Amino acid sequence: MTTPIADPLELIAAYVGNARWFGGKGRPFALAGRRRLGRVPGSPGPDDAAEGPRAAIDLVTVDYADAVGGTEIYQLPLAFYGEPQEHLAHALVGMWEDEDFGPSHVYDAVHDRYAMAFWLNAFADPRDEGPLRFHRLPGHEFDLESHSTLFSGEQSNSSVAFGEDSLMKVFRKITPGHNPDISVHEVLTRAGSDHVAALYGWLEVEEDEASGSGGGVLQLAMLQQFLRTASDGWDLALTSVRNLFAEADLHADEVGGDFAGESARLGVALAETHASLQEHFPTHTWSTEQVTSLVDGMHRRLDAALDVVPELAEHADRLRATYDHVRRIRDLTVQQIHADLHLGQTLRTVRGWKIVDFEGEPAKPLSERLLPDSRWRDVAGMLRSFDYAPRVVERTVKESEYVGAEQRAFRAAEWAERNRGAFLSAYAGGELTVDQETLLSAYVADKAVYEVVYEARNRPGWVDIPLDAIRRIEKS
Template sequence: MSALTDLLAEWMPHQRWFPGKGREWSGITEDGFFLDEGTPAVSVHRVRVTYTDGGAETYLVPLSWRGAPDDELAHAYVGAVGDNHAYDGLRDREATVPWLTHLVAASTVGPLHFHPAGVAYIPEGVPGDVISGEQSNTSLIYGETAIMKVFRRLEPGLNPDVEVHDALRATENPHIAPLLGHVEVDEDGGESATVAFLQSFVPNASDGWRLATSSVRDLYAEADLHADEVGGDFAGEAERLGEATASVHRDLARVLPTAEAGAEWYAQLAAQLIARLDAATAIVPELAEHADGLRVLYGAVGDIAEPTTAQRVHGDLHLGQVLRTTTGWIVLDFEGEPARSLAARRELDSPLRDVAGMLRSFDYAARHMLVEQPGDPQLAYRAQEWAERNRTAFCAGYAAASGTDPATSPLLRALEADKAVYECVYEARNRPNWLMIPLTSLARLASS
């Protein structure tokens, strides 16, 4: 390996966006090119990691290069190659400027192709600031007008985030932030992979997760009040969020393909749910306790006879994917579950997949503080009360806007359980002390 691949092999496993933690590597290769040769120089690298289990993944790693160490960038330091010092190119503010410069110019730089949407102003010459807390990607805010998401794991094909936002432009849906452009990179075999996605930034907006968890803290602080009596009650916002979700689903069905789903589709879905449960149980042994009940729940999906419409959906909807503005809710990040393949994320699905994801998020918001106080029955009761109140409100809002009550569907509970199984794998690998949250929910879902 070269000196740079040695550095990357040591640095990447410690990055939050890298999902291969705990898997044994069999090799690493990289190829790179310069995006900008100024000061600092900016290079873009495609890093291919192979695993001993036979898997392989390609990651995008932008780097900035300086001739001397910079103490102000110590948090972004990757390492030295000879006399040159490499930094995370998305955490070095000066190194983020060329991305939008090339997008405005619709440039081609090596294998990178920049595609402006041509519908709104793109801020040029402005540095980007990294948003903290993201997991699988890295996003930069440019001033108060644009936000760029950089997709760390590369897969051939157009990312659903770009595809969906581009399609929704024609609907002028008020719950979507407009697309400004995207960047692609040529991959082996002739197909491009989406590298980055730029959309309008929504200033003065509040993150859904922060609003919800603030409401939970208010409830925990009031020992004698119920969830509907606390000043920070979130149920009204949950209902409006349900309405916004239904609005987005309606427009997705208008501008992207749909298909009638019948008995065969339900049977295939049931088989997929059971297969994912079996795979997850091999990773998280604690799931075995609930496996029999979940198989009964999933098996019932295969018996559903009533036809439905499958369509494009968000695929990974939760409170961290929505913003509350002065005029309403904005839905973000239509790329789907990052752990699934790009082809799987673009498949037609039931809109209830998104409803289930949001219901799971309400459970997380209610219970995340219990991780530090797992033995307090009073807090556990209040968490359940808050979660149920807001889950009910969200479904009511969705029903009012769509004309269909999701809570009455036999499919919803199975999809919610499927999401919780996915969460178990994630928590076991990344936050073992949070594993109690999805396991507690699965105990309820499996016994229903």
Template structure:
């Protein structure tokens, strides 16, 4: 039995950060109750819903979101900020809250994961709780608190021990974030947070994965924010070169490049990989051109670059082969954390908006490399746009110098990342040999330059579409990059 009206949920969805359809006309077309957890000792009942929304704009379509709700007989002042509405549940008034903000509700998830430690899996209230063997035991007394700043999902921290990601937009099938973290945890990869477990259910005979729980990285700093701080520090005194300043990011970029190469090696060890023939290269080139054709209809500003972009993609079509494997799929600085023990890669869900089955397909690791190279370019652009939004001031004669320093910062970061990635790639491919063959790094980069250039250009086209739709003032960043790369 449902407990809350669709119109109440519609009002709630537009107030969340994770609902992707806020700017589109929509209606809640289905509310489906899929699980109930008993927290009667705390006076709470928890119901997990799948909420389907239909869009009525030209693009149309629908999406399904996971919405866990806390149900109380009395108002709860401690979580008043998470109040969704009141409902009539079998003749009694029920006060409904977002369960992610309710530590008593979240304790029910912890309890399920603790119960699964011995057998590996337990079922409770319609949910299956899985544990990864050999990982950290959890204390049922861990205190839950939601993290702020989340966008597409919701994350809950359990003291300094674990963090749970609640997937908001869900589809049937294996979530790549769980699948990859499980394998890399078994591989003992030092570049990911260990996966402790996950939560799933069955809907119409298909598995839907709802949440994952990982090691909490106590000393972690967001990679993008760290890079932003580096550029801000550099531009506060542009009189020195980047290399001479204390704000050079090249060393961190190199360490990150090595980490990404080692993650790619671990993915090759745990998942199938193959080298495909020339037909695969031609298929990739067609896909890149199709993305460009679609983008030109959204971003007319891409037209001056179209001919050179097609030439860049055409070079891919004549490649003789294409090596593919499991990859991150949406790699950028925002998907990295810098800890006291080195870089960690997070969020292996892949490119948002694509079906799980597509995100799990083998792809070229150079797509991930291209994503990170583009991310380094975004950092100074983000700083510059933030500064233009600040209180207007008189033109500064050092503005041109700052712009040059910002470009220098990005060039150095990209170069050191790429060099370190290729060097680490040589090490992982020459395991068992005394050393990589002389000139091997140059050969690898030369052999893959056509593919890398195409992926960098494709990523900039993707960014242009995103910015046109979401942040029009930011479109200058990918357009400037296209002027340089094609």
């Protein structure tokens, strides 16, 4: 192979900028640095004779050049070959003279089943050597003959299934500290929770302050149970709505695809998950000052949203009043929660509902995602999701496929009300207290304001979905 002369940083910048998981799309950026965390255990070294790949993990530092600015760190699992690999051409990062492996064709390793085998073997037999630390929980025997398959639909991370045995989530954007997706799954797995995919292990590295990341632990990946036959909760909800729309003379409780039973079972699953989290993580009682801070944060998010979506102005007074009712609450208990819960974060399996992705809201800094909050924030997220599902179907079906627009709108409202009620009743197990209703209403309003901004920026045609929800708050 001819020795490549290209600058690795330039090649990596081009690859990162076009990657699905890169969070800075549309922003001017430059790679300020690259460093190697280490070679994956089991991978041949630079001087070993081998025809397959060498595998290592690099981190790259992204500096943004716009007014917002800032720095982010991204993980690149890399596979190094001495010759080009046509079957990996779509995952080519570039060709360069690597400091460890010499002249190399370099690929994103998550696409390469030969390289991924090194990760799986390292989880199965973790060794206390080298900078990369693979941790394994007891109780699961790995299928080391299984081949890897990369999931193609993800946005912020990369997930790789190993046959039908396990699933590895590779965190692309890396923040120093303990990732709640790992810590929550570890606690719930050890507690025997039926409502999460069991955690099998995780990968991390400990860095000193001179590393450029600020030092401390960097958690890079987690390996967990692969729920191969599971169905996505969001997809199931959409199917239920379509079944309702297809029946001209039936109500939501009369359709064969009625979802209310599943909504109730999901409510029970969330209640039991919250109970486990409350048992195994610290709980706190917020002071008056902390409750005030919660409400002030809602006001700030509304202020920012008004700059993006001026139509919110006519509802601002009612929204602020909904927030301000929370100020009277005393002894507010907070705990570890999911913090980004919606139907897309749930899976229906033959053994019941599973809740996934405890990372928290990706846009928030890790320090904020680690903070406790009220469990009613999770409940509010689910209620908003139950409202979204029928409105999305209502807007995406063809006029000729189902009943007319007015009837679709009526049925969408009927489906949403039925499933919100079934979920909430099952979750609460009885009537809500005044404080619970107050807090839930504020969280629902806060979530709807967030959705208005998101839709205005990403799907303007859908902005009426959360706006309609806010109008209903106005009338309540």
